[in-house]
Amino acid sequence: xxxxxxxxxxxxxxxxxxxxxxxxxxxxxxxxxxxxxxxxxxxxxxxxxxxxxxxxxxxxxxxxxxxxxxxxxxxxxxxxxxxxxxxxxxxxxxxxxxxxxxxxxxxxxxxxxxxxxxxxxxxxxxxxxxxxxxxxxxxxxxxxxxxxxxxxxxxxxxxxxxxxxxxxxxxxxxxxxxxxxxxxxxxxxxxxxxxxxxxxxxxxxxxxxxxxxxxxxxxxxxxxxxxxxxxxxxxxxxxxxxxxxxxxxxxxxxxxxxxxxxxxxxxxxxxxxxxxxxxxxxxxxxxxxxxxxxxxxxxxxxxxxxxxxxxxxxxxxxxxxxxxxxxxxxxxxxxxxxxxxxxxxxxxxxxxxxxxxxxxxxxxxxxxxxxxxxxxxxxxxxxxxxxxxxxxxxxxxxxxxxxxxxxxxxxxxxxxxxxxxxxxxxxxxxxxxxxxxxxxxxxxxxxxxxxxxxxx
Numbered sequence: 001x002x003x004x005x006x007x008x009x010x011x012x013x014x015x016x017x018x019x020x021x022x023x024x025x026x027x028x029x030x031x032x033x034x035x036x037x038x039x040x041x042x043x044x045x046x047x048x049x050x051x052x053x054x055x056x057x058x059x060x061x062x063x064x065x066x067x068x069x070x071x072x073x074x075x076x077x078x079x080x081x082x083x084x085x086x087x088x089x090x091x092x093x094x095x096x097x098x099x100x101x102x103x104x105x106x107x108x109x110x111x112x113x114x115x116x117x118x119x120x121x122x123x124x125x126x127x128x129x130x131x132x133x134x135x136x137x138x139x140x141x142x143x144x145x146x147x148x149x150x151x152x153x154x155x156x157x158x159x160x161x162x163x164x165x166x167x168x169x170x171x172x173x174x175x176x177x178x179x180x181x182x183x184x185x186x187x188x189x190x191x192x193x194x195x196x197x198x199x200x201x202x203x204x205x206x207x208x209x210x211x212x213x214x215x216x217x218x219x220x221x222x223x224x225x226x227x228x229x230x231x232x233x234x235x236x237x238x239x240x241x242x243x244x245x246x247x248x249x250x251x252x253x254x255x256x257x258x259x260x261x262x263x264x265x266x267x268x269x270x271x272x273x274x275x276x277x278x279x280x281x282x283x284x285x286x287x288x289x290x291x292x293x294x295x296x297x298x299x300x301x302x303x304x305x306x307x308x309x310x311x312x313x314x315x316x317x318x319x320x321x322x323x324x325x326x327x328x329x330x331x332x333x334x335x336x337x338x339x340x341x342x343x344x345x346x347x348x349x350x351x352x353x354x355x356x357x358x359x360x361x362x363x364x365x366x367x368x369x370x371x372x373x374x375x376x377x378x379x380x381x382x383x384x385x386x387x388x389x390x391x392x393x394x395x396x397x398x399x400x401x402x403x404x405x406x407x408x409x410x411x412x413x414x415x416x417x418x419x420x421x422x423x424x425x426x427x428x429x430x431x432x433x434x435x436x437x438x439x440x441x442x443x444x445x446x447x448x449x450x451x452x453x454x455x456x
Contacts, residue, residue: 141218
């Protein structure tokens with residue numbers, strides 16, 4: 001309201017249109033990650049893969065995704081989110097489309113090509129979530145940032161709700177290759193839409209002065225994505241050392257690794273669990289997998305709403321972010337109950353509760369937007385995502401070994417539930433006060449005039 005009084009005009013709401021675009025792109029992002037999971041049962045039959053081999057194929061994406069996080073974050077800080085993210089969307093979609101061609105190969109050549117293309121998809125997707133975080137930091141005040149981060153993060157569940165049934169039908173009706181052709185083509189189309197819709201707050205043709213003032217007064221970094229800004233130069237190695245030396249940030253990073261373990265179980269082994277452990281058809285599994293995803297989506301939105309309302313009600317930023325995270329992870333641990341029930345509908349209900357909790361607790365990117373130093377938001381987000389998506393390497397492989405050794409998913413569910421417990425301990429015992437981290441003793445370029453200054 002203050003911004004409206006100062007300008008005499010009603011503030012526009014352009015930021016919500018930007019958020020809608022982030023949501024759509026992230027939906028496609030996660031759908032492309034899940035293509036191998038949905039095609040997995042048929043693909044493993046065609047290529048005669050063991051569970052351990054499938055675990056390595058599932059993890060291929062995460063190897064390169066993790067390794068490319070810091071370079072991706074550097075690119076975002078150097079060139080801005082719009083152009084860096086465009087190339088990210090276009091390339092990951094192109095490589096996804098090319099995966100359909102693996103069906104024309106045989107034996108070890110097919111496995112190697114599949115693995116290599118998943119590596120390329122992972123590397124291309126690396127700037128996506130740090131880019132989301134940077135854009136949210138620029139477009140949203142602190143009191144709306146939890147909701148914004150929860151909305152774009154909840155796209156991971158919406159991707160399953162929207163695309164798992166579609167991809168299951170494609171595999172059933174047209175063969176597993178069709179999944180990669182359809183999803184790759186869709187992503188290439190959306191990369192062109194991205195260029196036409198994404199701008200920084202100061203550059204967007206539909207943003208008025210009242211909205212800019214509202215965002216800036218509320219803690220939004222409105223100059224972060226300005227086309228006229230001078231690229232900020234920082235000591236990359238020194239900045240990384242400072243970020244890792246922060247107890248607060250290290251607790252957030254480790255907590256994200258644990259939370260992302262739940263994500264990658266859902267993205268990789270969950271459909272296989274439904275087919276092998278619960279003896280569902282791949283078509284039925286595609287639809288059943290959408291039910292926990294719907295719950296996760298609703299939980300994700302609710303977590304962001306709860307967090308932002310707590311801030312507006314006068315709670316500290318730390319309490320507002322930690323409360324949904326801890327409560328959500330407690331609910332997520334309920335998936336272990338699936339080891340003790342037989343009825344499929346009970347399993348689906350418990351998994352839905354677990355992913356509802358995981359959705360509520362998925363506020364890590366809001367915390368990154370709250371804590372990243374303004375000079376290195378991309379780098380900070382990249383480091384956060386490096387820790388988080390290391391779980392994409394370890395989770396599929398660990399579960400593959402558990403499955404091969406025991407012939408059951410029981411140990412896998414305990415492993416995933418235990419990670420939710422460690423996430424709780426990180427936020428309660430390690431993180432401490434949540435606040436924006438300030439770089440010290442690092443020379444940076446002033447975003448307005450290009451003159452060196454000392455970071456506060």
